Amino acid sequence: MLGDYSLGDLGAIFAMQGFAGLILFSVYVLMALGLAVIFGQMGVINMAHGEFMILGAYVTYLCSTFFQTHLPGLFGIYFFVAMILAFLASGALGMIVEWTLIRHLYKRPLDTLLATWGLSLILQQSYRTIFGAREVGVELPSWLIGSVQVTDTIEVPINGLFVMAITTLITVGVGLLMYRSRFGQQVRAVMQNRPMAGAVGIDTEKVDRYTFGLGCGIAGVAGSAFTMIGSTGPTSGQLYIVDTFLIVVFGGAASLLGTIASAFSISQTQSTLEFFLSGSTAKVLTLLAVVGILMVRPQGLFTLKVRR
Amino acid sequence: MTSPVQTLSKSLTVNDNPFMKPMEWVSLALLAAFILIVLPATLDAFRLNLVGKYLTYAFVALGLVMCWGYAGILSLGQGVFFGLGGYCMAMYLKLEASSVENTKIQSTPGIPDFMDWNQITELPLMWKPFQSLPLTLILVVAVPVFFAFVIGFAMFTRRVGGTYFAIITQAIAAILTILIVGQQGYTGGINGITDLRTLHGWDIRTDSAKFILYFLNGGLLIGCILAAQYVKKAKLGRILLAMRDKEDRVRFSGYSVAGFKVFAFCLAAGFAAIGGAMFTLQVGFMSPSFVGIVPSIEMVIYAAVGGRLSLFGAVWGTLLVNWAKTTFSESFPELWLFGLGALFIAVVLAFPNGLAGIYRSYVEPRLTRKVKALAPVGAPVPHGTPAE
Numbered sequence: 001m002l003g004d005y006s007l008g009d010l011g012a013i014f015a016m017q018g019f020a021g022l023i024l025f026s027v028y029v030l031m032a033l034g035l036a037v038i039f040g041q042m043g044v045i046n047m048a049h050g051e052f053m054i055l056g057a058y059v060t061y062l063c064s065t066f067f068q069t070h071l072p073g074l075f076g077i078y079f080f081v082a083m084i085l086a087f088l089a090s091g092a093l094g095m096i097v098e099w100t101l102i103r104h105l106y107k108r109p110l111d112t113l114l115a116t117w118g119l120s121l122i123l124q125q126s127y128r129t130i131f132g133a134r135e136v137g138v139e140l141p142s143w144l145i146g147s148v149q150v151t152d153t154i155e156v157p158i159n160g161l162f163v164m165a166i167t168t169l170i171t172v173g174v175g176l177l178m179y180r181s182r183f184g185q186q187v188r189a190v191m192q193n194r195p196m197a198g199a200v201g202i203d204t205e206k207v208d209r210y211t212f213g214l215g216c217g218i219a220g221v222a223g224s225a226f227t228m229i230g231s232t233g234p235t236s237g238q239l240y241i242v243d244t245f246l247i248v249v250f251g252g253a254a255s256l257l258g259t260i261a262s263a264f265s266i267s268q269t270q271s272t273l274e275f276f277l278s279g280s281t282a283k284v285l286t287l288l289a290v291v292g293i294l295m296v297r298p299q300g301l302f303t304l305k306v307r308r
Numbered sequence: 309m310t311s312p313v314q315t316l317s318k319s320l321t322v323n324d325n326p327f328m329k330p331m332e333w334v335s336l337a338l339l340a341a342f343i344l345i346v347l348p349a350t351l352d353a354f355r356l357n358l359v360g361k362y363l364t365y366a367f368v369a370l371g372l373v374m375c376w377g378y379a380g381i382l383s384l385g386q387g388v389f390f391g392l393g394g395y396c397m398a399m400y401l402k403l404e405a406s407s408v409e410n411t412k413i414q415s416t417p418g419i420p421d422f423m424d425w426n427q428i429t430e431l432p433l434m435w436k437p438f439q440s441l442p443l444t445l446i447l448v449v450a451v452p453v454f455f456a457f458v459i460g461f462a463m464f465t466r467r468v469g470g471t472y473f474a475i476i477t478q479a480i481a482a483i484l485t486i487l488i489v490g491q492q493g494y495t496g497g498i499n500g501i502t503d504l505r506t507l508h509g510w511d512i513r514t515d516s517a518k519f520i521l522y523f524l525n526g527g528l529l530i531g532c533i534l535a536a537q538y539v540k541k542a543k544l545g546r547i548l549l550a551m552r553d554k555e556d557r558v559r560f561s562g563y564s565v566a567g568f569k570v571f572a573f574c575l576a577a578g579f580a581a582i583g584g585a586m587f588t589l590q591v592g593f594m595s596p597s598f599v600g601i602v603p604s605i606e607m608v609i610y611a612a613v614g615g616r617l618s619l620f621g622a623v624w625g626t627l628l629v630n631w632a633k634t635t636f637s638e639s640f641p642e643l644w645l646f647g648l649g650a651l652f653i654a655v656v657l658a659f660p661n662g663l664a665g666i667y668r669s670y671v672e673p674r675l676t677r678k679v680k681a682l683a684p685v686g687a688p689v690p691h692g693t694p695a696e
Contacts, residue, residue: 045471104657109471110382111656114612117605118652125645242482242601245475280490287483291476295462298472 013275015154021271023160023229026167028263030222031240032247033174036259038215039248041191042208044102045113048120049244050237052094052216055123056086056223057232058131064138064227076141079224083166086220094216098209106208120238127234135233144228159228166225174218175256187211246290252300262301266290327541331672335620336533343526343623353515360522360590362630363529365390367583369610369622370529371576374536376608377616378545379572380552381469385477386580386607388484389452391599393581395488395495396451398594399435400444401504401512402496421503426493434494441508448585449578456577460570467566469555478601485600500595504588512589525586532579533619539575540619548572609648612655615664625663 035049046052063082067075097119105112140159147157178184189197190207198204226232247266251258266286273282294300328336347359368386376382402420411417414424419431437443459480463473488495496502504512511517539545547568551558559565588594597603614625629651636644659665 043471045475101653101657108656108660110376110474111660113382113384113471113474114605114608115653115656118649118656121645121649121652125642125649128645129642238601242479246479249472249475278490280486284483284487284490287479287486291479291483294468294476295466298463298466298468 012154014272017271017275018268019156019160021268022164024271025264025267026163027222027226027229027240028243028247028267029167029171029260030225031219031244032251032259032263033171033256034215034218034222035244036248036251036256037174037178037187037218038212040255041187041211041215042102042106043109044106044212045109045116045245046212046215047113047116047241048097048123049216049219050239050241051120051123051127052090052219052237053223053226053240054127054232054234054237055090055093056220057227057236058127058136058223059086059089059220060224060227061131061136061138061232068139076143079141079144079228083221083224086224087217088220090220090223091213091217094219095209095213097216098212102212103205103208124234124238131234133234135231135236137231138227140228163225163228166221170218170221171256171260177214178256183207183210243287246287246294250290250294250300252302255300255302258300258302328537332537332620336530339533339620339623340526340530343529344523348519348522353518356522357518357590358634359627360518360525361587362627363525363623364583364587364590365607365610365630366529366623366626367532367586368576368580368607369614369626370532370536370619371579372608372611373614373616373619373622374539374548374579375572375576376611377618378540378548378552379569381569381573382474382608383477383573383576383604384474384601384608385481385604386576387599387601387604388477388481389456389577389580390584390587390603390607391484391488391594391596392452392455393448393584394588394594394598395501395584396438396444396448396581397585397588398501398504399438400441401507401588402501403431403435403439404508405503405505420496420501422496422499422501423493428493432494449581452577452581452584453574456574457570460573461566464566464569464573469569478604481599481601481604485596488596488599496595498596500593500597502593502595504592507589513592518590521586521590525590528582528586529623532582533623536575536579536619544568544571606648609652609655611662613651613662615662615667617661618664621662621664621667628663 031049031053034052035046038044038046038049060079060082063078063085067078067081071078101115101119102112105115144159144162147155148161149155176184178187186197186202186207189200189202190204194204197207223232223237226236230236243266247263248259250266251260251262269289270282270286273285277285343363348356351359368390371389372383372386406418406420408418411419411421411424414421416424416429419428423431437447459477463469463476468476488500489498491497506512512521539548547558547563551563551565551568555565584594584598587598610626610629611622612625613629614623615621632647633644636647655662661668
């Protein structure tokens with residue numbers, strides 16, 4: 001398998017595949033971050049998470065067409081506007097969903113799973129009715145097109161670099177919010193001991209709602225970033241949902257660091273294997289490895305030690 | 309819902325715990341009459357085959373009632389077992405359909421056509437056992453149950469449960485689908501195993517064969533209901549219920565919680581596998597589209613609509629949802645997904661015990677009052693809406 005390539009070629013292959021893996025890693029991290037926040041905080045499985053992501057992608061698409069027709073002069077920066085709008089749209093929808101649906105089901109986590117699956121079907125069909133069944137893509141501003149030549153065998157696409165930069169920023173932002181702000185402190189307090197947090201005066205219902213909104217909002221930003229590297233269809237979200245769940249579970253729920261580590265290992269394994277094997281075999285091997293490890297170590301890579 | 313302590317103490321007095329209560333016998337008789345007499349008498353061959361297909365899903369729903377409703381284990385990967393059972397059957401039928409004289413034009417005669425297209429020149433080892441019918445009939449149930457045992461044993465002895473278990477079963481469904489689609493030469497890929505003709509020399513494509521298979525299917529379904537009822541009424545069923553409500557208390561009483569969970573999961577897998585095999589026989593093909601995440605979750609909604617604690621409800625729910633699906637997707641394809649999504653939410657939010665719950669809290673009290681007033685005669689009305 002490796003014999004046909006020279007050492008230099010192999011280095012370049014690993015670098016390029018590693019970079020492709022990094023882009024995959026960025027999308028995974030963005031999706032998993034939102035899910036980890038929601039799952040870690042409330043133990044709620046949001047099966048409609050992929051659809052919240054796609055909502056962000058469609059918002060970005062609408063923004064790009066709007067800027068193209070009405071504000072062509074500002075087209076270069078539309079993406080930043082789109083990202084904020086995507087966050088707000090997905091976050092607002094998330095808070096509505098939490099208020100109407102999820103908050104009645106906190107005691108029944110398995111039922112939440114089914115209800116959010118129903119929600120995801122409704123959202124998918126809405127997207128299909130509104131935007132059509134065909135996949136849509138956005139026009140990239142000119143400064144995002146092209147690639148950087150690192151050596152003569154290695155080159156990296158600029159949009160990939162941009163997505164990675166965005167991911168880093170958002171991850172740091174979420175980390176600061178969760179571990180350095182008053183809101184994050186409340187979220188973690190509710191997560192560790194709900195009745196006690198309520199007793200010291202934290203409005204746990206409000207914290208729940210904002211956390212769910214935050215998680216969905218991050219999903220929206222993930223969708224926004226996703227448009228940079230792929231096209232969007234009504235069912236695109238579903239393709240990623242299982243991987244994302246596995247990442248969150250594999251990383252150990254309620255641990256941001258674990259989520260990032262597991263997203264990194266899964267995406268790198270998958271993209272490196274993809275070069276040598278067929279895409280489907282690579283995916284099967286990666287997922288099997290994850291499920292196998294989870295069978296031996298069900299609590300995931302990193303665990304939070306809480307006295308219950 | 310009664311507390312576990314009450315249910316346990318009830319089971320100690322065996323005499324007032326008959327195999328089935330009179331009302332349950334009536335429900336069973338109604339269901340049997342509906343499946344075995346009313347439907348065959350009123351539907352044409354095509355529609356009857358369609359109902360036969362729905363009823364194969366009822367096996368899965370029945371398994372979910374035991375595994376999810378009673379033992380509290382939600383599996384989102386029942387399609388895996390349905391598919392494995394179906395594939396085992398399909399492999400036997402396919403081998404019979406690709407006899408040497410049927411496949412003369414291939415470069416290697418005697419192997420299934422899709423293997424020939426994928427440059428495989430010898431029958432893979434995995435396919436060898438399926439040349440014999442008795443072995444196939446054993447493997448149809450044994451393979452999925454063994455698979456369920458491995459998954460269940462690994463997860464439950466480490467006390468993985470609830471949402472974690474659901475996610476992992478879902479991932480397994482995804483893995484198996486990707487594997488089947490990817491290994492085209494061994495599995496038939498995305499198209500599945502098609503062009504199945506005979507079962508041990510008996511042509512399964514004729515109307516009369518489909519008629520017989522329908523009754524075989526109905527009979528097996530009622531057999532499975534009785535088997536599930538037996539488990540439910542035995543002490544085993546009480547332990548399953550107690551485990552769902554207060555797992556730790558059961559564990560501290562000295563029962564092996566993991567063992568009972570593995571049993572419930574394997575039982576559900578066995579039911580699903582029988583359904584899958586009957587599906588292949590009646591519909592004439594098997595494909596990965598019945599294995600993956602989407603069909604697996606849809607099978608959960610059948611049990612949820614019927615009532616997650618009711619064996620009969622599961623069958624009625626399956627028929628009702630599938631009937632609605634066929635009707636709506638024929639006339640309003642756009643609306644169906646909205647309807648299905650709303651169904652998921654409504655069942656969970658408003659009717660957590662499904663049709664059976666509605667029947668039990670609204671219809672049954674009135675019925676018993678009327679029956680008492682009219683005693684000794686009075687025929688109860690069937691619960692659930694008859695499909696078709």
